[in-house]
Amino acid sequence: MLETRDIIDIQQLEAFCHHAVDHDDQSLFHLAFTEDARFDGRLCGGPLCVGLDEIRAFFALGKPPHPPSHHMTNCWVHEEDGRVRVKMKWICPDPRTGTMVVGDNDDWVVPTDAGWRIKERIAMIRYPGGFSGSGEG
Template sequence: MTADPTPAELTPAETEQIRRLLALFAHVFDNGDTDALDQVFAEHGSIELARTGARFEGLEAIRTFNRRLGEHSPDHHTLDTVLTPEPDGTVRGRSRYLAILPDGSVHNGDYLDTIVRTPAGWRIAARRSVPRYPLAAAGQ
């Protein structure tokens, strides 16, 4: 029986690049800088919102989603990120987020990310946002 391949370790520089990428999301998305979303998401990237089941596939769909939020975009804060490199070269990211809504209420949850290396650098290929409070629907 062959053991599973061990994921490669991330270098300190790669770790910093990925942490910067995850921080950049809040600055770009919250400010509605749709032109800069390609610095965060891969061209084929996606966002899935576990609470509603909404899914946005591809960079243009993410840009449209961001434009629709407009002034109602939450103010995101990304915290406590754990990065796990996979044997295929992708990196799994799990981060906590706090989101302050325009009415001042706060909710939080987890970002579950698949991060890939592209010719332009690290990018999010898939992001699943899973709320914790207010409580998510059962099983999410």
């Protein structure tokens, strides 16, 4: 059973991850993801990245194609099927048009010796429906 401190730490991790993605380089990613993390951006027009090196390489493409900033909201931490899951909404400006794009992240987070980390993230677009850009949301 999750303790209140775990939920706070996980919500902090989720917020920090967006700062890591927006940082000038990928030097903070090890503080957000496990070494063997999976990032599935296919529902946002991006790739499936397996492992921290592939995730770093994807975000090293810069801005654009990635949005200039990532914002999170509505972070819900819960246990499901023996895993700690996070359902979180995000909003980003589309670097091509300047309009806002919104979506969801479905994360699986795990405790490590260094704190909670994201083991798997599935990013999906919620609005606009026709968006097929290459950036993560």
